[in-house]
Amino acid sequence: MTMNKQNNEHNPVPNFYRASAQDFKKIPGNPIAYWVSDRVRKIFAEGKPLGEIAEVRKGMVTAQNNVYVRNWYELNIKNNGLDRYFSREEAKESQKKWFSYLKGGGYRKFYGNKLEVLNWENDGKQLQTKMHPTENRVWATNFNLEYIFKPNINWGAVTSSEFSARISLGGELFDAGGSACFPMTKDSEIILGFLNSKVSNALLNSLNPTLNFQAGNIGNLPVEWTNVKGIAQQLINLSRTDWDSYEISWDFQNLPLLEESYRRSTFAATYSALREHWKDITLEMQRLEEENNRLFIEAYGLEEELASEVPLQEITLTCNPYYRYGKAAAVQTGFPEDGDLEKRLRNDTVREFLSYAVGCMMGRYSLDHPGLILANAGEGLGAYWQCVGIGENEARFVPDKDGIIPLLDDEWLADDIVARTREFVSAAFGAEHLQENMRFIEEALGKDLRKYFLTDFYKEHLQTYKKHPIYWLVQSPRKGFSCLIYLHRYTRDTMNVVLNRYLRDYQNKLHHHINHLRHTETSAATPREKAAAIKETERLQKVLHECEEWERKTILPLAQARVDLDLDDGVKVNYQKLGKALAPIAGMGKEE
Numbered sequence: 001m002t003m004n005k006q007n008n009e010h011n012p013v014p015n016f017y018r019a020s021a022q023d024f025k026k027i028p029g030n031p032i033a034y035w036v037s038d039r040v041r042k043i044f045a046e047g048k049p050l051g052e053i054a055e056v057r058k059g060m061v062t063a064q065n066n067v068y069v070r071n072w073y074e075l076n077i078k079n080n081g082l083d084r085y086f087s088r089e090e091a092k093e094s095q096k097k098w099f100s101y102l103k104g105g106g107y108r109k110f111y112g113n114k115l116e117v118l119n120w121e122n123d124g125k126q127l128q129t130k131m132h133p134t135e136n137r138v139w140a141t142n143f144n145l146e147y148i149f150k151p152n153i154n155w156g157a158v159t160s161s162e163f164s165a166r167i168s169l170g171g172e173l174f175d176a177g178g179s180a181c182f183p184m185t186k187d188s189e190i191i192l193g194f195l196n197s198k199v200s201n202a203l204l205n206s207l208n209p210t211l212n213f214q215a216g217n218i219g220n221l222p223v224e225w226t227n228v229k230g231i232a233q234q235l236i237n238l239s240r241t242d243w244d245s246y247e248i249s250w251d252f253q254n255l256p257l258l259e260e261s262y263r264r265s266t267f268a269a270t271y272s273a274l275r276e277h278w279k280d281i282t283l284e285m286q287r288l289e290e291e292n293n294r295l296f297i298e299a300y301g302l303e304e305e306l307a308s309e310v311p312l313q314e315i316t317l318t319c320n321p322y323y324r325y326g327k328a329a330a331v332q333t334g335f336p337e338d339g340d341l342e343k344r345l346r347n348d349t350v351r352e353f354l355s356y357a358v359g360c361m362m363g364r365y366s367l368d369h370p371g372l373i374l375a376n377a378g379e380g381l382g383a384y385w386q387c388v389g390i391g392e393n394e395a396r397f398v399p400d401k402d403g404i405i406p407l408l409d410d411e412w413l414a415d416d417i418v419a420r421t422r423e424f425v426s427a428a429f430g431a432e433h434l435q436e437n438m439r440f441i442e443e444a445l446g447k448d449l450r451k452y453f454l455t456d457f458y459k460e461h462l463q464t465y466k467k468h469p470i471y472w473l474v475q476s477p478r479k480g481f482s483c484l485i486y487l488h489r490y491t492r493d494t495m496n497v498v499l500n501r502y503l504r505d506y507q508n509k510l511h512h513h514i515n516h517l518r519h520t521e522t523s524a525a526t527p528r529e530k531a532a533a534i535k536e537t538e539r540l541q542k543v544l545h546e547c548e549e550w551e552r553k554t555i556l557p558l559a560q561a562r563v564d565l566d567l568d569d570g571v572k573v574n575y576q577k578l579g580k581a582l583a584p585i586a587g588m589g590k591e592e
């Protein structure tokens with residue numbers, strides 16, 4: 001909120017204000033908001049509080065999120081009621097266990113931040129009855145049973161940025177970190193437009209200048225009605241399309257790069273077409289948000305205090321690099337070119353393409369069918385072909401037969417990840433431009449593709465999936481052997497397959513290559529060739545020794561144990577069951 005102009009005129013001393021104690025009483029909660037104008041005080045004194053037209057509720061406190069809350073992608077998709085049931089009765093009758101759970105999240109407007117699910121099996125019986133360990137009460141609190149699963153507008157209670165709100169069309173529960181309001185009319189879009197406006201943020205700053213937005217603060221906001229329903233609906237649609245364009249969304253259908261509307265002859269040309277589209281929708285979102293602001297500013301009579309402009313970094317689309325990377329735009333209008341941001345966005349888009357490629361290798365996704373394919377525990381290729389509705393001979397790209405992909409320093413094994421990536425690029429963009437497309441990928445990555453998979457891929461997968469990976473890196477302690485397995489295709493025999501079909505095959509090939517190098521040592525034409533053969537022999541002997549020790553101490557016992565995983569336990573619990581067979585994840589055991 002801008003400073004009180006009248007105060008400035010009567011108080012020539014900079015940053016010195018005069019205000020009556022009675023003026024503070026006009027603002028709910030009597031905050032010492034000395035900087036606000038007479039107009040703002042009048043708005044609070046005469047306006048109708050939001051809480052009178054939309055019930056505002058603080059969300060649930062489970063008291064044990066590690067027990068009751070998961071990320072949706074950790075679980076069997078068939079047990080997930082992902083915003084599909086719109087009453088307690090429907091949810092109970094579905095016999096699902098996990099239901100969408102709004103927890104607030106970071107700064108994002110209109111739609112998104114939908115990642116978590118809550119164990120609400122049998123109408124949340126366990127949550128509603130489990131007693132506190134030391135007190136005579138149910139441990140969880142704030143169920144708000146009359147509001148759960150209903151359409152709402154929700155927000156993060158704590159943020160590091162400005163206030164932002166998102167719409168839920170229903171089918172979700174909500175957490176204390178993601179409180180919500182429930183409009184009593186069908187004009188949710190107008191309330192959402194108001195909450196995401198410059199007016200709302202300015203008024204909230206008067207009520208509570210911190211970045212902790214309590215339900216009471218939101219309920220006390222004075223509402224002036226103006227018809228922005230159509231504008232807000234367009235903003236919701238743009239935000240939802242953007243959210244669902246990334247595989248972290250449970251409504252993800254296909255990679256935008258592979259949609260026909262952007263398809264060109266090469267990967268580079270396709271990316272350029274998609275990039276232009278992203279610029280257009282970012283600018284359209286900016287235009288709509290500024291129009292939304294203008295209408296509310298006029299409705300509140302705050303033309304002299306607030307501006308309608310929205311900087312690019314506040315256009316909360318993931319495809320907008322100014323928001324994604326948190327950098328202020330150099331100018332207010334248009335889409336200024338920023339070489340560093342463009343390079344980062346191209347880099348990340350290629351990495352997202354490679355993540356999708358691995359998903360297709362694993363059978364999680366398919367070039368022949370939209371959305372999730374294999375996403376339930378223990379599913380194999382039989383379920384894959386049944387879902388996509390075609391035979392193997394008709395498929396553009398065939399997933400791996402066992403859901404195990406080796407990541408090694410060379411093409412030692414048949415289904416090597418780099419070789420399979422080349423197959424995928426050829427299937428996705430055509431074989432005629434394969435070499436050109438591979439160059440574009442490596443230039444965007446800034447490194448050789450094999451080096452990327454060996455050094456970067458898993459780190460980025462952990463970042464994308466919030467340290468709850470769905471592809472697990474089976475890796476020896478010194479990284480002599482590595483392969484990816486897919487959590488949802490894991491069976492009790494997976495480690496046995498890793499042992500016999502991959503690790504031992506790799507060791508046999510190491511033996512043969514070491515023997516070949518020893519022959520080269522004795523027959524080398526030059527001292528340089530001999531020295532190189534000796535050096536490589538020593539390196540591979542170390543790798544072989546490590547693999548043999550790791551097999552004996554770790555992989556063989558796990559293969560013999562035939563360890564069961566229960567996806568309902570979540571990644572943190574299940575990851576520990578395979579122990580030292582997996583690459584360590586920093587902070588895996590810590591509470592979130």
